Amino acid sequence: MGKKRIIKKTEEELLKERERVEAAVKKEIKIKVPQKIKEGKVFIFSSYNNTIMTLTDSQGNTLTWASAGNVGFKGTKKGTPFAASKVAEVLVQRAKKLGIDRVEILVKGIGSGRESAIRSLANRGLDIISIQDVTPIPHNGCRPPKVRRV
Numbered sequence: 001m002g003k004k005r006i007i008k009k010t011e012e013e014l015l016k017e018r019e020r021v022e023a024a025v026k027k028e029i030k031i032k033v034p035q036k037i038k039e040g041k042v043f044i045f046s047s048y049n050n051t052i053m054t055l056t057d058s059q060g061n062t063l064t065w066a067s068a069g070n071v072g073f074k075g076t077k078k079g080t081p082f083a084a085s086k087v088a089e090v091l092v093q094r095a096k097k098l099g100i101d102r103v104e105i106l107v108k109g110i111g112s113g114r115e116s117a118i119r120s121l122a123n124r125g126l127d128i129i130s131i132q133d134v135t136p137i138p139h140n141g142c143r144p145p146k147v148r149r150v
Contacts, residue, residue: 036099042091042121046111051084053091053117063098066090084113088120095126102127106134
């Protein structure tokens with residue numbers, strides 16, 4: 001192994017690099033934050049293992065999302081109602097930053113976090129326009145297996 005050489009930059013180079021990085025960050029912020037939207041949709045997907053919430057505009061373009069794993073829960077705790085309420089809190093904070101006050105809620109799945117997520121959204125100050133259950137239900141289902149013969 002050779003000697004490790006540390007490259008020292010002058011103050012001018014550091015200032016130029018800092019300006020470049022700050023300009024890039026400002027560009028990203030301008031791109032990500034759309035014009036002020038007042039209404040949106042919240043899609044809640046609640047399974048036995050996790051709760052995922054997505055905030056979209058009225059056309060369905062994703063603005064932000066949060067999940068129980070993203071918030072910091074691990075393993076079986078991700079599917080609990082408490083985790084779902086924490087996910088809803090995070091999503092409400094992000095919605096307030098984007099300027100969204102009124103939301104439609106579309107719930108999908110059979111997990112235990114469905115009701116607690118909706119309650120948490122309402123308690124945190126979002127005006128709920130409507131709540132819809134869009135859980136897919138089979139009309140006739142698959143063909144049943146043939147009778148077992150012993």
